[in-house]
Amino acid sequence: MPSNVRQLEAKDAINQAMALLQRRWMLRVLWELRDQALTFRALRSACGDLSPTVLNQRLAEMRDAALLQTGEGGYALTPIGRELVAAFEPLSRWALRWRRSLPG
Numbered sequence: 001m002p003s004n005v006r007q008l009e010a011k012d013a014i015n016q017a018m019a020l021l022q023r024r025w026m027l028r029v030l031w032e033l034r035d036q037a038l039t040f041r042a043l044r045s046a047c048g049d050l051s052p053t054v055l056n057q058r059l060a061e062m063r064d065a066a067l068l069q070t071g072e073g074g075y076a077l078t079p080i081g082r083e084l085v086a087a088f089e090p091l092s093r094w095a096l097r098w099r100r101s102l103p104g
Contacts, residue, residue, distance in 0.1 A: 020065055025050055029058050030067070030077070034085045037073030 021027060025047065032038065032046040044055050059075060062068035067081035077085065 020061065023058065023061065025054055025058050026061070029055070029062065030081070030085060033068070033075060033077050033081075037071060037076035039074035043075055 021030075028047050028050075029043065032043055038046060040052075040055070040059075044050060044052065047055065059068060062081070063070075066078055067084060069076055069078050
């Protein structure tokens with residue numbers, strides 16, 4: 001596969017992932033599931049009691065994106081979902097350094 005085709009494919013994949021992640025509450029739900037499975041009620045409470053409708057919508061989107069699975073303990077990240085959370089670590093470190101460098 002030529003380099004420019006790979007670059008276009010990567011750009012498209014990043015844009016698709018960013019569109020998913022920028023949905024309201026998506027990052028918060030991912031964050032709350034980073035360490036353990038949670039029941040619907042526990043997840044809703046951990047997310048500051050967001051509406052059940054919005055939570056159900058985000059959970060469905062995460063399932064459709066293969067980031068989430070359900071099991072005995074409730075909702076849990078899939079291996080690719082855990083990989084996504086781990087990928088945020090370098091970005092988190094950068095964001096903290098960037099914010100601290102801002103004037104004022």
